[in-house]
Amino acid sequence: MRTPIIIANWKMYKTIAEAEKFVTSLLQYDLLAEREIVICGSYTLLYTLQRSLCGYQNREFGAQNVHWEAEGAFTGEVSVEMLRDLMCPYVIIGHSERRQYFNETDSTVNKKVQAAVSGKLTPIICVGESLEQRKSGDTLQHIQKQLAIGLKGILPEEVDDLIIAYEPIWAIGTGETATAEQAQEVHTAIRNIVGEKTRIVYGGSVKPNTMSVLMKQPDIDGVLVGGASLEVDSFVEIVNYI
Ligand code: PGA
Numbered sequence: 001m002r003t004p005i006i007i008a009n010w011k012m013y014k015t016i017a018e019a020e021k022f023v024t025s026l027l028q029y030d031l032l033a034e035r036e037i038v039i040c041g042s043y044t045l046l047y048t049l050q051r052s053l054c055g056y057q058n059r060e061f062g063a064q065n066v067h068w069e070a071e072g073a074f075t076g077e078v079s080v081e082m083l084r085d086l087m088c089p090y091v092i093i094g095h096s097e098r099r100q101y102f103n104e105t106d107s108t109v110n111k112k113v114q115a116a117v118s119g120k121l122t123p124i125i126c127v128g129e130s131l132e133q134r135k136s137g138d139t140l141q142h143i144q145k146q147l148a149i150g151l152k153g154i155l156p157e158e159v160d161d162l163i164i165a166y167e168p169i170w171a172i173g174t175g176e177t178a179t180a181e182q183a184q185e186v187h188t189a190i191r192n193i194v195g196e197k198t199r200i201v202y203g204g205s206v207k208p209n210t211m212s213v214l215m216k217q218p219d220i221d222g223v224l225v226g227g228a229s230l231e232v233d234s235f236v237e238i239v240n241y242i
Pocket of ligand 1: 009171173174175203205206224225226227228
């Protein structure tokens, strides 16, 4: 049984005061207890998220990036050990914005995944195709390659515990969601690689009204939400989907 997981990706949004206000308000809602929530904020928000979510079951937080080295002269970077120090359980790795703007590749993704797994952090590994790749019929091949490299050296029992996020690049922040069938097709291909235990989430313009149909798909175990996770009301609707 894979617990449904709703992951907020706040990207480069929110001050500490805004994050505190969001979480205080979120925890006042009647949230379905069996839905796991993970809020991924900027590094500056992690301490606040840790303090305000501490003690609530199934209410977690995560970082949006991590460096693969344990420590060293890497100005501006944050290590797995530093995240562990904050008791941060999750980290997003290889988001398409990081691949696009910060030159992350499948092999740097793999180094980060290896570091996270050895440090007992749960990576949320993002994969997804561009519009050109979808149009030319290369979607599945591209995702298979991203995973083959991204998961190199990770043992099957370790793969069971991590999370794969399928995020078609053309659907991120565009208002254009993949149809449930399009998403399920890719999730099936990912399932064939990672097995039955790994949670596979969909991301890309997820909104409250697209949740039910997405979550009905047998291989969609949750969502990674950007824009619609910034407002408490829409985020609560997403968490409490029917
Ligand atoms: P979006 O972002 O929901 O705003 O499309 C999703 C993501 O980038 O993770």
